[in-house]
Amino acid sequence: MEEYFKTHSSDLIYGAVIILAVAVLYLLTNLLHKWLLKRRLNKFASLNTTPINLVKRVVNTLWIVLGLIALTFIFVEEEEFAAMNEHFKLVLYLGFVAIITIVAATSSNMWFTRSIRRKTQTGDDPTNFKFLRYVSVYGIYITGALFGLLAIPSLHGVAQTILGGAGVIALIVGVSSQEALSNLVGGLFIISFKPFKVGDVIEISDTMIGTVTDITLRHTVIRNFKNRMIVIPNSIINKEKLVNYDLGEQKCCEYVEMSISYDSNVDLAKTIMQEECEKHPLIYDNRTELEKQDGIPMVKVALVQFDDSSVKLRAWAWAQTFGDSIALKRDVFESIKKRFDTKGIEIPFPYRTIVVKNKEGSK
Incomplete structure (x- = not known):
């Protein structure tokens, strides 16, 4: 050893x-x-x-x-x-x-x-x-x-x-697929031409609307108003027609529409809708100085459609941002409904008339 x-x-x-x-x-x-x-x-x-x-x-x-x-x-x-x-x-x-x-x-x-x-x-x-x-x-x-x-x-x-x-x-x-290259090129186009940017509220369809949170080499991430993340490949989002609520002016006009019965007082209903919209804290005065001098109301209300059992009234309510317009519309729906109830203005259910004919000889 x-x-x-x-x-x-x-x-x-x-x-x-x-x-x-x-x-x-x-x-x-x-x-x-x-x-x-x-x-x-x-x-x-x-x-x-x-x-x-x-x-x-x-x-x-x-x-x-x-x-x-x-x-x-x-x-x-x-x-x-x-x-x-x-x-x-x-x-x-x-x-x-x-x-x-x-x-x-x-x-x-x-x-x-x-x-x-x-x-x-x-x-x-x-x-x-x-x-x-x-x-x-x-x-x-x-x-x-x-x-x-x-x-x-x-x-x-x-x-x-x-x-x-x-x-x-x-x-x-x-080594790359055509789809991967399309997403990469799509991301470069988004960054170069800026149809939207991080932080913008965009709408691609009725089910895809929210705030852009990230733009990667492959996809764009949107957070919708339910706090859900929507991941859209760049090649797809570049082909879609989208609405950018933060591109240019951010003020937004929201349609507040209510239907009332034919028997109800149209003028009173229009006045209630105008008052409820104008007193909301998120309302935005979009009138020019000349329109203010001429006494044009801040919120315009008009009858826009005749339906089978009702007439449709529309109020043009402006807000500073798209988010404010959604909150405004949600709030005034409730306040207008309560005012309609107190003033006896009916929001009708659909009516259906059933005619029963007796056969000849029947008792």
């Missing part, structure tokens, strides 16, 4: 040093991770800790793999040293590329997040920054992957071609 230790003493010392070095690096990485995590959380309470945890796992895995490769030098023949050394360098290179990529993507994401928050607080449009955040983060990860390919001899030529620029379009077209 003593002879074995004397013969292999250098190898044993080398192995012990490697194991000790890996253990120390593993411990230091965990301590650094805890310190960095605590510092970041104190500075950014809402920070996503997933990238930091991922970096820790990658670094610890890198130390273990490098340690195992270093230990194999004890058992390989001298002519295999060169190949093992290349493997060691490859793992080290890939590990550091992965770490740099994750750190760069995380830093870019944090910078864009802070910029978006500042623009939101100052009332500026954050749409461009939200879209560019996805472009930047995905671009960094793709670039990191390409540099990783450079280290693999069999894929070295492919990576050089892609990085050279000539193969980028061919690669995207080859």
Whole structure:
């Protein structure tokens, strides 16, 4: 046994040093991770800790793999040293590329997040920054992957071609579906021509109306008034005819329509509708100075339709925003109904007259 230790003493010392070095690096990485995590959380309470945890796992895995490769030098023949050394360098290179990529993507994401928050607080449009955040983060990860390919001899030529620029379009077209490309191009069109932006209230159909919360490379996210998130691919939303309630002037005219019976007093009903709309706190006076001088009422009410069992009255009520117009309409429906009840104005049910004929000779 003593002879074995004397013969292999250098190898044993080398192995012990490697194991000790890996253990120390593993411990230091965990301590650094805890310190960095605590510092970041104190500075950014809402920070996503997933990238930091991922970096820790990658670094610890890198130390273990490098340690195992270093230990194999004890058992390989001298002519295999060169190949093992290349493997060691490859793992080290890939590990550091992965770490740099994750750190760069995380830093870019944090910078864009802070910029978006500042623009939101100052009332500026954050749409461009939200879209560019996805472009930047995905671009960094793709670039990191390409540099990783450079280290693999069999894929070295492919990576050089892609990085050279000539193969980028061919690669995207080859591996991407037509729908994915349509969504990407659609997102670029939305950002470039700005038919809407983050924070706008848009209406695509009767069932899809809400506030734009995000525009990504693939889709646009809308939060409807039920607090449900609607995800619409960019290729689809670019083909639809939509209404943007925040594009240009935000004031909005809402139709307040009520049907009354033919026997009811039309003039009284019109007066009640006008008064209830005008006294609502969200009503907006859209009259010009000349119209005010001429005594034109703030809310115009007119009989617009004859139905089978009723006549329809319409009030043109203006509000400063689309959201205000919805609240105004909801409130005045109730107040008008109560006023109609007290004044004896009937909101009729549909009437149906049934005629029963007796057959000849029947009793």
